[in-house]
Amino acid sequence: MRRVAIVGVGMSKFGELWDKSLRDIIAEAGLMALEDANMESKDIQALYGATMASGELIGQEHVAPLIADQMGFKNIPATRVENACASGGTALREAYLAVASGAFDIVAVGGVEKMTDVSTSLATTALGGAGDQEWELFQGATFPALYALMARRHMYEFGTTEEQMAMVAVKNHENAYKNKFAQFHNLITVDDVLNSKLVADPLKILDCSPITDGAAVAILAPVEIAKKYNDAPVEIIASAQASDRIALHDRENLTSLKATQIAAKEAYKQAKLEPNDIQVCEVHDCFTIAEILAIEDLGFFKKGEGGKATEDGQTKIGGKVAINTSGGLKGCGHPVGATGIKQAVEITWQLRGEAEGRNTNAEIGMTHNVGGSGATAVVHIFKRV
């Protein structure tokens, strides 16, 4: 296997982009990535495109060739990757494997979701498809409900509080405030979260990531030629993925995501690193409880201590490990198919020192992307070449 680096990244503004279509935002992100890599469209040899629910949200399937078409990537193999909310991270891994294997030299990976063209309840229904349609959704489950079931159990087993969960949202809005691409630029307080509307008890609306339009693109090349395209390439030093039972009720417990634990263990092994070596990490905070589970399952904090660690400020910029400097899914937004790629874009900027106003001076970074209620987890580790 060859060593692989990211040589170009780009993303669109995340938010409610009513004046833009799916093809507009992916083209915007793609152009930025091409400029970053100092490349022409014709240099790209293959494309992996990630979207979760474009069929349900805008009636458009077959999105990978559409992206290639809009980007001027003429006649190259273009493949859609769908793994629910982990579509982006999974597509990044497929692109990584395509370059590592030697099949291609220059591969683009793009993630996009256009979510605000439908009502919130239709978007909720579309996202529900990431769960078990026959045995969860039929019974009345929604995604906030599934994570609420995890939250209730984490509170019961470890004494995690609603205030600690609220602090995840407060921190991620603080980080998003410094990110010009983020959906939210408003600072919030713990009381704001606690007093916001209940969605699925104990989760309130400000515990939930929003409905977002957005796109993100990365361009990968072998490390040996990476500097030809970019002065500061970022190497992918680990890429790992795991799956688990599709329905939440079939998992061994509700207080950890086993797929995250397995993918993380494999990633640390590949990179020959330990959790303490990670300085900055974009985790999958689709709900505030999800960030608490993630920082435990990735090994940064002991099981059950994620809430306390958040309360103590250990996940802020300048803390033990900076979590979700982009604002995360909560603050930056969660255009589902784009999220996994956006995480890699943020870590690339962090390792290059280009995360304006929120730099961590980190040398090692990580991304963690989850599908559904945890049936897929993808973990990548990055290092500046």
Add this chain to the structure above:
Amino acid sequence: MESDGLALKWRRIPNRYRLLGSHCENCGANFFPPRKICPNCGRKTKMVEKTFSGYGKIYSFTVVRTPTEEHKENAPYILAIVQLDEGPKLTAQIIKDNNKEIKIGSRVKLAFRRITEDGKEGLIHYGYKFQVIK
């Protein structure tokens, strides 16, 4: 709304009306919802049908206030993961009863109820909910 996808729901009637799940004779494990292949045994699976007693306890619960399109009429409703006495866990609604406290560990029993309907003139889909017994 017309009842398209009729077979999708019709074929699950035995499972949803009387908790018909499965049991692996090779390892002794019980499953609900039913499965064809035992995750413990793989190709050595010896699956037979098993009807569950319908008794269990609440493992976790929430109140859904922002439902999907199909469940709009019923909101807000209590949704739980129930652990059956025979082992498996499942997702189901808990019937509201102001006299009974709902908490993790509450004893529950099976109740046959309407789950959703395809509009005013469409099919009504029935299935399992649970009620707190003490």
